[in-house]
Amino acid sequence: MTTSRFAPSPTGRLHLGHAYSAVLGRAAGGRWLLRIEDLDPGRSRPEFVDAILEDLAWLGLPHDGEVLVQSDRTQLYATALQRLVDLALAYPCFCTRADIAASLTAPHGDAATAYPGTCRGLPDDPARRAATPHSWRLDSAAAIARVGLPGWREADGVRFASREQDIGDAVLARKDAPSSYHLACVVDDADSGVDLVARGADLRPSTPIQRLLQRLLDLPEPTYLHHPLVVHEDGRRLAKRDQAPTLAALRDAGVDGQKLRDALGNGRLPYGFRLVDA
Numbered sequence: 001m002t003t004s005r006f007a008p009s010p011t012g013r014l015h016l017g018h019a020y021s022a023v024l025g026r027a028a029g030g031r032w033l034l035r036i037e038d039l040d041p042g043r044s045r046p047e048f049v050d051a052i053l054e055d056l057a058w059l060g061l062p063h064d065g066e067v068l069v070q071s072d073r074t075q076l077y078a079t080a081l082q083r084l085v086d087l088a089l090a091y092p093c094f095c096t097r098a099d100i101a102a103s104l105t106a107p108h109g110d111a112a113t114a115y116p117g118t119c120r121g122l123p124d125d126p127a128r129r130a131a132t133p134h135s136w137r138l139d140s141a142a143a144i145a146r147v148g149l150p151g152w153r154e155a156d157g158v159r160f161a162s163r164e165q166d167i168g169d170a171v172l173a174r175k176d177a178p179s180s181y182h183l184a185c186v187v188d189d190a191d192s193g194v195d196l197v198a199r200g201a202d203l204r205p206s207t208p209i210q211r212l213l214q215r216l217l218d219l220p221e222p223t224y225l226h227h228p229l230v231v232h233e234d235g236r237r238l239a240k241r242d243q244a245p246t247l248a249a250l251r252d253a254g255v256d257g258q259k260l261r262d263a264l265g266n267g268r269l270p271y272g273f274r275l276v277d278a
C-alpha cells in the first residue's frame, strides 16, 4: 500500500497550488499523511496550522493518522545530524548569510549550492569547538566519495540522475533552527514509511541532496511525483505575496471545495489558471 504525504509550511494560507498537490498525493491511494513543516521559527505561525486543517476539511481531503508536527521532533533530527558528524560528513560553519554573499563573486543560485566552502576542513581548535556555529553543513565531496551520487525514480518510471554540481555543502541545521528542510524531510519521510513523495516540480532541485542524505543515513528510497505547478494564465507563479487566490478566498467567494477537488483531480483548473512544468 502506498504511503504519501502532504507537507505544507504554516507560513501563510494555502492556495490553489497546495490544493493541487494535496489532491494528487491523495489520489495516489493508500495512506495519505499530513506533516506540518514548522521549523522556521521566524515565519511559522500556529494560526496557519489551524487554517491548513480547515482548508483540507473544506476540500474534503481527510488525512490518515496523526498530524506530524516537525517542531515536536527535533530530537530525531539532532540524532541524524550527530550521525553525520560522527561519520565526519558534517562540519560546523561560522559564516553568516552576509559573509557568504560577500564571498561569492556573483550573487546567483541558492546558498546551499553556492557556499564557497570557507569553513570546510578548518582545524578542530579548542576556541572554535567552544564557539556556537552559525550552522552545520554537509561535506558534500566527502559524502559523495562515500556513497556515490544516487539518482531517483519518478512515478512515471523515468529515472533521474543527480549531478555533483546540484549538491553543495547544504545546511543541515542552524543556530536558530534545529534542522534544515532537507534533513527533517528525509528523516520524517523514512520514519513515517512514506514511499511516494508527491510535491511540486519547483522542489525537484531538492531531490539530489535528499537522496544523498537518505543513502548516508541508510534510509529507504521513495518514488517521487514532481507535478506541474499551478500558475496564473499569464505565467506568473502563485506566490503568497502576489495575491495568490487562497483557498479561504475561494471559499468566501462561494466555491464548492469538493467540486474544486474533483476538478483539480481531473486536471481542470479554475478560469485564469493553468499548469506548467517547472
Ligand code: GLU
Pocket: 006, 007, 008, 009, 037, 185, 198, 199, 203
Ligand atoms: N514544506 C514544503 C512546502 O510547503 C514542502 C516540502 C515537500 O513536500 O517536500 O513547500
